[in-house]
Ligand code: Q46
Ligand code: ZN
């Protein structure tokens with residue numbers, strides 16, 4: 339097995355590219371594909387202050403690493419979700435990486451700062467854990483970005499994640515979600531821009547990237563993910579990809595170039611005037627936002643100081659891109 343570029347011994351084969359790569363050219367490929375996604379979808383501008391949502395897993399640590407190597411001013415944000423040992427250990431990986439690179443990691447801890455954790459909070463609020471988790475993460479990423487003066491929130495969603503979410507949304511014809519499933523959600527009143535620079539790279543490549551770069555990450559899946567639909571969709575797509583390499587890429591990028599625009603008007607038609615939440619100030623269509631209602635039902639409490647956001651009525655957000663959290 340030889341590297342496509344230099345003919346030296348290869349360390350990885352990437353079937354959808356029909357090619358093998360040595361260490362040097364594999365790392366270059368990861369960087370080039372990230373740059374290509376950033377440029378193609380106008381994700382980041384020079385000088386942007388970037389906040390990377392870091393879970394301690396391979397994807398979020400890899401995207402942080404690649405952005406730092408590319409020279410971006412990128413801090414990390416770690417959310418402690420209170421999911422037992424999984425959270426303890428994922429936090430350690432995130433901290434260890436930040437220390438090793440000498441970069442800033444902001445931490446928010448749900449149990450310590452808001453008085454609830456995902457498993458008990460979800461039960462109390464009668465939500466499935468990934469729904470309570472996704473809602474909490476979106477709110478706290480937005481809030482940390484706005485409070486910290488960041489221009490953009492980066493997440494580590496890769497091609498496998500996006501293809502699986504698209505697959506699920508298509509199977510259910512969730513046209514509202516299809517209208518919002520984009521690699522970039524522009525900044526809107528009260529919400530920061532959100533981007534996914536790894537959409538051109540697969541899960542296996544991100545694991546290999548971390549191994550090659552010596553980045554330690556949490557290998558275990560979140561215990562709450564076991565048996566969820568998202569993993570089932572990934573497995574189904576993996577089975578198809580095994581016989582038809584490139585299918586995930588064609589499915590996702592074909593959707594973006596040929597189908598996505600058809601669903602946009604509906605998603606935009608659902609835009610409504612937003613007002614600041616009376617409890618936390620986040621833009622919302624209801625008097626009290628969904629996050630504050632979750633905190634209340636979960637028996638938690640808001641921290642002393644509520645963030646100042648959106649003092650006036652604001653228009654429109656496209657909201658989340660998925661029905662349940664999946665990968666960071
Ligand atoms: S962390 Fe949260 Fe995920 Fe765990 S509870 Fe579900 S959404 S699976 S990426
Ligand atoms: Zn090579």
Ligand code: ZN
Nearest residue numbers: 615618627630
């Ligand atoms: Zn609120």
